[in-house]
Amino acid sequence: MLQVTRRRWLLASLSALFAAALRAQQLEFRLESGNLIRITAPGFQFLSGKPLERLRNGSSVSFLGQLSISTDGNRTVEQRAITRFALSYDIWEERFSAVRYPLSRLEEASRKSSPLTAAAIQYWCLESMAVDASRVALDQPIWVRLELRVEDAHDTGGLIGEPGISISRLIDLFSRPARPSQDHWQLDAGPFRLMDLKRKS
Numbered sequence: 001m002l003q004v005t006r007r008r009w010l011l012a013s014l015s016a017l018f019a020a021a022l023r024a025q026q027l028e029f030r031l032e033s034g035n036l037i038r039i040t041a042p043g044f045q046f047l048s049g050k051p052l053e054r055l056r057n058g059s060s061v062s063f064l065g066q067l068s069i070s071t072d073g074n075r076t077v078e079q080r081a082i083t084r085f086a087l088s089y090d091i092w093e094e095r096f097s098a099v100r101y102p103l104s105r106l107e108e109a110s111r112k113s114s115p116l117t118a119a120a121i122q123y124w125c126l127e128s129m130a131v132d133a134s135r136v137a138l139d140q141p142i143w144v145r146l147e148l149r150v151e152d153a154h155d156t157g158g159l160i161g162e163p164g165i166s167i168s169r170l171i172d173l174f175s176r177p178a179r180p181s182q183d184h185w186q187l188d189a190g191p192f193r194l195m196d197l198k199r200k201s
Contacts, residue, residue, distance in 0.1 A: 026041065026042070026043075026187075026189070027039050027040075027041050027144060027146060027187050027188075027189040028040045028041065028042065029144065029189075029192075029197050029198075030197060030198050030199070031133075031194060031197040031198070031199045032130070032199070034132070034134060035132070035133045035134040035136070035194060036130040036131070036132060036133070037067075037069065037130065037131050037133050037144065037194075037197070038127060038129065038130045039067065039126055039127070039129060039144070039146060040123065040126060040127055041126055041146070041187060044122070044126075044185075044187065045118075045119075045122060046063070046122060046148055046183075046185055047087075047096070047118050047121070047122055049183060050183065051063075051150055051183055052118075055087060055088065055089040055096070056089055056091070058089070058091065060086055060087060060088045061086075061087050061150065061151075062084060062085065062086045062087070062150070062151035063084070063085045063087070063125070063148055063149065063150055063151060064082065064083075064084055064148070064149055064150075064151050064170075064173070064174075065082070065083045065084075065085065065125070065126075065129055065146070065147065065148045065149075066080055066081070066082050066083075066145075066146075066147045066148075066174045067080065067081050067083075067129045067130070067131045067144070067145075067146055067147075068080040068081075068131065068144070068145050068147075069131055069133055069136065069142050069143065069144055069145075070142065070143045070144075070145070070190075071136065071140055071141065071142055071143075072143075073143055073190075073191075074143045074145050074188060074190075078135070078136065078142075079131055079132050079133065079135065079136075080131060080171070080174075081102070081129060081130060081131040081132070082102075082170050082171070082174070083100055083101065083102050083128070083129050084100070084101040084151065085098050085099070085100055085101075085125045086098065086099045086101070087121065087125075090115060093115055095115035095116060095117065096115070096116055096117070096118060096121040097112070097113055097114070097115050097116070097121070098112070098113045098121055098124060098125055099111070099112045099113075100112075100113075100125070100128050111128060126146070129146075131144075133194055136194060137194075138193065138194045138195040139193055139194075139195055140193065140194070141190070141191035141192070141193060142190055142191060142192065142193070142194070143188065143189065143190030143191055144188070144189050144190055145186065145187070145188050145189075146185075146186065146187045146188075147174055147184070147185070147186050148184065148185045148186075149178045149182055149183065149184035149185070150182055150183045150184070152178075152179055152182050
């Protein structure tokens with residue numbers, strides 16, 4: 001009887017932990033004018049492990065992010081936006097800064113953050129991403145995928161910082177799995193409809 005009780009307690013604990021992990025990595029959306037989808041992900045952290053260690057040791061770390069929408073369960077990408085974030089850390093202020101370089105035509109201008117805490121800079125990076133959903137019907141079920149990976153010079157050599165960035169090569173980069181030693185994350189959400197999203201006032 002005691003063994004059965006312990007087993008039930010363990011299963012219940014594991015289920016609670018799994019549910020909490022799912023909630024921590026849940027994408028949240030809002031719809032802006034022009035049917036731009038922006039995201040937040042409360043509880044999701046990508047500043048950890050080796051990238052965080054490198055930043056605190058004085059090195060800059062760049063991340064590549066892709067936000068995409070699909071109408072068939074993420075089997076086919078209908079629209080995407082690719083962005084690069086270059087992060088740095090001020091050891092005296094103990095604050096992080098980021099510069100966002102949009103690599104699609106949705107937004108042309110780069111944008112720089114003010115010095116922020118780790119939680120705030122992660123929110124800033126994700127919230128500044130947007131994908132164009134204007135070609136999707138308001139009542140069409142859609143799925144959203146966020147992909148984020150630490151930039152690897154083996155993949156982006158000749159792509160970043162050069163005039164005339166090849167978008168097709170960047171798309172090809174995200175069509176391949178990340179390298180085994182490359183920190184990467186993927187969050188999926190859906191289906192939902194644009195008509196059900198909260199619009200930014």
